[in-house]
Amino acid sequence: MAVRVIDITVQQGEIQKRSGEAIVVNLFEGMRPGGATAAVDGAAGGLISAAVDSGDFTGKRNQTLLLYPGKEMEASRILVVGLGRKEEFSLEVTRQAAGTAARKLQNLGVRQASTILHGSGAGGLDVADAAEAVAEASAMACYRFDDYKTGGKNKKGLRRLTVVERDRRSIPAVRRAVRCGLHIAGATCLARDLINQPGNTATPTYLARTARRIAREGEGLRCQVLDEAGMKRLGMGALLAVSRGSVEPARFIVLEYNRKAGHNPLVFVGKGVTFDSGGISIKSGVGMDDMKCDMSGAAAVLGAMQAISSLKLSLYAVGLVPATENLLDGKAYKPGDILETLSGKTIEILNTDAEGRLILADALTYAARFKPVAVVDLATLTGACVTALGHHATGMMSTDDELANSVRAAGERTAERVWPLPLWDEYREQIRSDVADMKNTGGRPGGAITAAALLAEFAQGYPWVHLDIAGTAWTKKARPYVPKGGVGVGVRLLTQLARDWRKP
Numbered sequence: 001m002a003v004r005v006i007d008i009t010v011q012q013g014e015i016q017k018r019s020g021e022a023i024v025v026n027l028f029e030g031m032r033p034g035g036a037t038a039a040v041d042g043a044a045g046g047l048i049s050a051a052v053d054s055g056d057f058t059g060k061r062n063q064t065l066l067l068y069p070g071k072e073m074e075a076s077r078i079l080v081v082g083l084g085r086k087e088e089f090s091l092e093v094t095r096q097a098a099g100t101a102a103r104k105l106q107n108l109g110v111r112q113a114s115t116i117l118h119g120s121g122a123g124g125l126d127v128a129d130a131a132e133a134v135a136e137a138s139a140m141a142c143y144r145f146d147d148y149k150t151g152g153k154n155k156k157g158l159r160r161l162t163v164v165e166r167d168r169r170s171i172p173a174v175r176r177a178v179r180c181g182l183h184i185a186g187a188t189c190l191a192r193d194l195i196n197q198p199g200n201t202a203t204p205t206y207l208a209r210t211a212r213r214i215a216r217e218g219e220g221l222r223c224q225v226l227d228e229a230g231m232k233r234l235g236m237g238a239l240l241a242v243s244r245g246s247v248e249p250a251r252f253i254v255l256e257y258n259r260k261a262g263h264n265p266l267v268f269v270g271k272g273v274t275f276d277s278g279g280i281s282i283k284s285g286v287g288m289d290d291m292k293c294d295m296s297g298a299a300a301v302l303g304a305m306q307a308i309s310s311l312k313l314s315l316y317a318v319g320l321v322p323a324t325e326n327l328l329d330g331k332a333y334k335p336g337d338i339l340e341t342l343s344g345k346t347i348e349i350l351n352t353d354a355e356g357r358l359i360l361a362d363a364l365t366y367a368a369r370f371k372p373v374a375v376v377d378l379a380t381l382t383g384a385c386v387t388a389l390g391h392h393a394t395g396m397m398s399t400d401d402e403l404a405n406s407v408r409a410a411g412e413r414t415a416e417r418v419w420p421l422p423l424w425d426e427y428r429e430q431i432r433s434d435v436a437d438m439k440n441t442g443g444r445p446g447g448a449i450t451a452a453a454l455l456a457e458f459a460q461g462y463p464w465v466h467l468d469i470a471g472t473a474w475t476k477k478a479r480p481y482v483p484k485g486g487v488g489v490g491v492r493l494l495t496q497l498a499r500d501w502r503k504p
């Protein structure tokens with residue numbers, strides 16, 4: 001399912017000689033223009049250094065300077081983007097610089113531009129790493145969700161970006177890296193689309209249809225979807241209970257990549273609640289509309305599976321998505337109900353708004369069928385996680401330190417950072433039930449952890465990491481390469497984890 005991202009090509013040459021609507025260069029804070037930026041400055045008669053000398057442009061991170069060189073140059077605009085202090089430079093600064101530039105050009109109505117690879121010169125980045133980051137972030141920054149805006153499709157925007165690299169020997173590596181970056185951006189934008197789609201479009205059936213389409217259009221993918229009859233046959237009592245309050249039928253999606261008999265896959269599980277009203281324990285109306293994002297874990301898993309296939313990685317990976325709505329009607333599950341899960345363990349319901357852990361319980365039990373080398377689940381699971389970490393980190397709880405370290409490293413690399421919360425035995429006490437094996441809420445203290453403690457009862461027989469993305473899946477504030485709305489968090493993290501996975 002190809003999401004339209006901008007077209008990025010690579011050309012050998014010198015940026016100051018490029019024609020077109022705009023060229024993009026950069027500046028480290030507190031430094032004079034160097035490298036390609038100096039070459040542009042020279043060609044433009046010192047326009048950039050004049051702005052620096054006047055103090056108007058300091059090169060602070062994501063600061064921009066727009067210049068019109070007139071007849072001096074072929075290009076009509078020069079955009080300089082700040083990289084911040086050189087000591088603080090990183091791959092993420094490159095992404096943000098590329099994103100800032102792309103967004104600025106997009107807002108100007110510029111349709112075509114050329115850019116250098118931020119950070120591959122004085123920044124000291126590997127040229128391929130810089131190229132992937134620039135392509136990925138530029139494409140992600142240009143994402144817009146305008147399916148429902150009349151005329152939105154015709155809105156002007158950045159369509160074509162040319163990466164200009166001087167060193168002829170780097171060109172093949174840069175081309176490969178740009179392709180990778182575009183695949184990853186495309187997969188992230190697919191996830192964003194799924195999240196941003198309203199609940200009346202993105203139903204469990206829609207997620208299943210999307211998974212099938214990803215499988216059809218990608219390579220090495222195979223999709224199987226369980227309907228409610230199938231779930232009943234297996235005994236997915238928890239997923240079915242949540243689904244009972246809605247007329248939209250639930251779906252359980254299995255998307256496999258590079259299936260290999262006798263091999264053990266890396267398994268991803270994503271919470272797919274396409275709308276969470278809270279059920280009988282109904283949420284207050286304020287901000288309830290945001291709960292269309294409660295399938296962001298599912299979106300991350302589907303996006304990552306697409307990216308893994310596009311990158312033709314050599315591992316065996318499986319994506320699992322329990323998909324349902326959480327609504328309330330005469331058949332809805334209720335506080336006090338006791339559910340029998342796929343594992344046979346029973347759960348007493350105290351609050352129907354703690355539905356994510358229930359559907360994940362069945363999915364995590366199902367995951368064991370694959371004898372996974374590891375399982376990572378992603379879920380917009382608890383408001384408590386937002387309270388604990390805010391919007392800048394995903395909460396991580398795990399039963400395996402080595403896997404947790406790998407996830408953490410992937411998070412650092414992609415700037416989709418995760419932060420550990422403890423999963424000590426003591427927390428288990430809070431979900432002890434008098435009448436069933438456990439209850440589905442553990443009170444306010446440590447709410448993100450007691451939710452994970454319930455999941456841990458089902459994530460058995462394999463190394464496991466749980467990622468609570470409640471605070472990171474959705475943003476009310478645009479960032480350099482993340483527009484408002486669905487972030488698509490987890491796509492790049494999971495893809496990175498798969499890329500770094502020890503070869504089987």
Ligand code: BES
Nearest residue numbers: 294351353354380381382383384441470
């Ligand atoms: N989907 C919500 C969690 C959530 C909150 C996601 C904010 C994104 C942003 C989840 O199903 C939920 O309602 N959790 C409850 C659990 C409670 C009833 C134990 C919560 O966090 O309040």
Ligand code: MN
Nearest residue numbers: 276353354355
């Ligand atoms: Mn809920």
Ligand code: ZN
Nearest residue numbers: 273276294356
């Ligand atoms: Zn929920």
